[in-house]
Amino acid sequence: xxxxxxxxxxxxxxxxxxxxxxxxxxxxxxxxxxxxxxxxxxxxxxxxxxxxxxxxxxxxxxxxxxxxxxxxxxxxxxxxxxxxxxxxxxxxxxxxxxxxxxxxxxxxxxxxxxxxxxxxxxxxxxxxxxxxxxxxxxxxxxxxxxxxxxxxxxxxxxxxxxxxxxxxxxxxxxxxxxxxxxxxxxxxxxxxxxxxxxxxxxxxxxxxxxxxxxxxxxxxxxxxxxxxxxxxxxxxxxxxxxxxxxxxxxxxxxxxxxxxxxxxxxxxxxxxxxxxxxxxxxxxxxxxxxxxxxxxxxxxxxxxxxxxxxxxxxxxxxxxxxxxxxxxxxxxxxxxxxxxxxxxxxxxxxxxxxxxxxxxxxxxxxxxxxxxxxxxxxxxxxxxxxxxxxxxxxxxxxxxxxxxxxxxxxxxxxxxxxxxxxxxxxxxxxxxxxxxxxxxxxxxxxxxxxxxxxxxxxxxxxxxxxxxxxxxxxxxxxxxxxxxxxxxxxxxxxxxxxxxxxxxxxxxxxxxxxxxxxxxxxxxxxxxxxxxxxxxxxxxxxxxxxxxxxxxxxxxxxxxxxxxxxxxxxxxx
Numbered sequence: 001x002x003x004x005x006x007x008x009x010x011x012x013x014x015x016x017x018x019x020x021x022x023x024x025x026x027x028x029x030x031x032x033x034x035x036x037x038x039x040x041x042x043x044x045x046x047x048x049x050x051x052x053x054x055x056x057x058x059x060x061x062x063x064x065x066x067x068x069x070x071x072x073x074x075x076x077x078x079x080x081x082x083x084x085x086x087x088x089x090x091x092x093x094x095x096x097x098x099x100x101x102x103x104x105x106x107x108x109x110x111x112x113x114x115x116x117x118x119x120x121x122x123x124x125x126x127x128x129x130x131x132x133x134x135x136x137x138x139x140x141x142x143x144x145x146x147x148x149x150x151x152x153x154x155x156x157x158x159x160x161x162x163x164x165x166x167x168x169x170x171x172x173x174x175x176x177x178x179x180x181x182x183x184x185x186x187x188x189x190x191x192x193x194x195x196x197x198x199x200x201x202x203x204x205x206x207x208x209x210x211x212x213x214x215x216x217x218x219x220x221x222x223x224x225x226x227x228x229x230x231x232x233x234x235x236x237x238x239x240x241x242x243x244x245x246x247x248x249x250x251x252x253x254x255x256x257x258x259x260x261x262x263x264x265x266x267x268x269x270x271x272x273x274x275x276x277x278x279x280x281x282x283x284x285x286x287x288x289x290x291x292x293x294x295x296x297x298x299x300x301x302x303x304x305x306x307x308x309x310x311x312x313x314x315x316x317x318x319x320x321x322x323x324x325x326x327x328x329x330x331x332x333x334x335x336x337x338x339x340x341x342x343x344x345x346x347x348x349x350x351x352x353x354x355x356x357x358x359x360x361x362x363x364x365x366x367x368x369x370x371x372x373x374x375x376x377x378x379x380x381x382x383x384x385x386x387x388x389x390x391x392x393x394x395x396x397x398x399x400x401x402x403x404x405x406x407x408x409x410x411x412x413x414x415x416x417x418x419x420x421x422x423x424x425x426x427x428x429x430x431x432x433x434x435x436x437x438x439x440x441x442x443x444x445x446x447x448x449x450x451x452x453x454x455x456x457x458x459x460x461x462x463x464x465x466x467x468x469x470x471x472x473x474x475x476x477x478x479x480x481x482x483x484x485x486x487x488x489x490x491x492x493x494x495x496x497x498x499x500x501x502x503x504x505x506x507x508x509x510x511x512x513x514x515x516x517x518x519x520x521x522x523x524x525x526x527x528x529x530x531x532x533x534x535x536x537x538x539x540x541x542x543x544x545x546x547x548x549x550x551x552x553x554x555x556x557x558x559x560x561x562x563x564x565x566x567x568x569x570x571x572x573x
Contacts, residue, residue: 018260031215054090057425071116078458138237182196184201232273238276262274298336302322337419342424365397374444412563430468495507519565545563
């Protein structure tokens with residue numbers, strides 16, 4: 001880790017890229033004061049590290065409810081009572097702040113806990129059992145927020161906190177993630193103004209050309225660290241900086257802001273991890289690693305649709321090709337692997353990887369399961385598919401005899417890949433599409449955001465004839481096995497195996513010190529497959545699922561949708 005003096009010099013350089021000399025000087029002075037105010041955080045923990053034991057559970061704070069408990073208390077009870085505190089070490093609490101829409105992502109007050117879910121004491125109680133991950137919703141804020149209301153009233157401190165769209169601005173090339181208008185009109189003390197709203201009227205974009213905004217959001221970030229956040233998810237960060245006449249996406253200034261925040265953390269809280277949320281084509285997504293000086297983690301946004309495509313087509317070739325060319329992250333960085341989240345399954349991350357007819361097949365599968373297709377607006381004012389709104393379980397088919405095996409295989413692939421796994425609550429408990437919740441709300445994303453009564457969920461997960469019982473228990477077993485194997489270290493080597501069978505995927509994982517290796521084999525088809533692994537004549541091992549001895553030079557038979565995690569007796573291939 002570089003010295004604090006070097007980090008401050010980097011911060012100063014980044015500020016001069018973003019702002020005028022005077023603005024940069026004044027902003028640096030404010031940042032130094034912020035760092036001094038939070039200097040005690042650096043003594044709490046050492047620099048960030050991770051291991052095979054790092055697993056993140058993604059959940060809403062009000063995911064489970066009980067009449068005598070706050071939702072955060074009910075969630076904590078569910079997690080502890082079901083033994084998850086010994087299996088999963090990190091909880092991603094989706095925005096639990098007061099909000100006005102978008103299920104938490106239109107934040108009214110960054111610093112408060114929504115009274116409807118609990119208190120900061122309830123958050124701290126979860127922290128007693130788990131490491132925490134919080135969202136920093138840094139691109140936009142609710143129109144009902146104090147900041148925006150003060151802007152509308154003409155408060156001088158907030159006049160430049162938001163972006164007024166004027167007729168001379170060229171916004172024709174702006175990339176839009178929704179089909180809503182890019183700007184909306186608001187009444188202000190100076191009359192009606194058209195304000196930039198990337199994600200809709202209730203989510204007003206912040207103006208990072210104002211260094212006051214950068215400092216204000218840095219203060220919010222450090223506030224979250226004060227409250228126990230080890231991982232900070234930078235929501236919708238790719239849209240952060242706006243320059244008319246450009247796409248306003250992935251601009252160099254956006255990258256500089258993230259690097260600056262990391263520089264600050266390297267001094268104040270070196271244990272904290274930055275995770276960027278950029279639902280974009282693969283190359284754009286991984287650009288947020290920078291030169292190892294930007295995000296510590298990036299989402300593997302291409303993984304969920306590629307994995308679903310391989311399972312539905314019973315063809316691993318596109319997934320395998322992607323894995324072959326997936327460069328290992330730079331030192332101090334890793335991938336955040338997932339298959340499902342509170343959002344839908346992005347289609348843009350398939351650009352350049354999958355032909356349109358395969359994308360179309362995913363859309364058809366989504367609609368067949370009762371799901372919906374969200375769209376985005378292109379610069380030529382046409383709407384194109386953007387996201388699949390469906391639970392991952394139901395996307396993989398409606399055949400009750402296949403759905404559990406197919407779903408569990410998908411999760412096993414995700415858990416075994418290089419990186420840190422992120423498990424969505426509804427994947428862990430095996431939820432299907434919440435059609436009624438989606439239709440009643442009129443919000444397609446609600447299809448995979450079902451809320452549960454604590455007692456009812458407990459009953460479902462103990463009912464031995466239910467699909468959810470089987471998924472929940474098999475999933476927990478997978479997680480346990482994964483966390484006991486150092487070969488699954490996030491930064492361990494990953495080598496795709498040469499298997500002449502498009503229905504089978506295989507790769508090896510080896511821990512960083514080269515003392516443990518595991519061969520993973522996945523049959524993506526609904527038929528038995530027999531394969532040979534090339535160049536492994538001297539190797540054998542133990543199947544961690546069945547305890548069966550496997551000689552890799554022999555033909556290996558995989559039942560339909562079967563997978564093997566084979567721990568080698570000799571560490572490397």
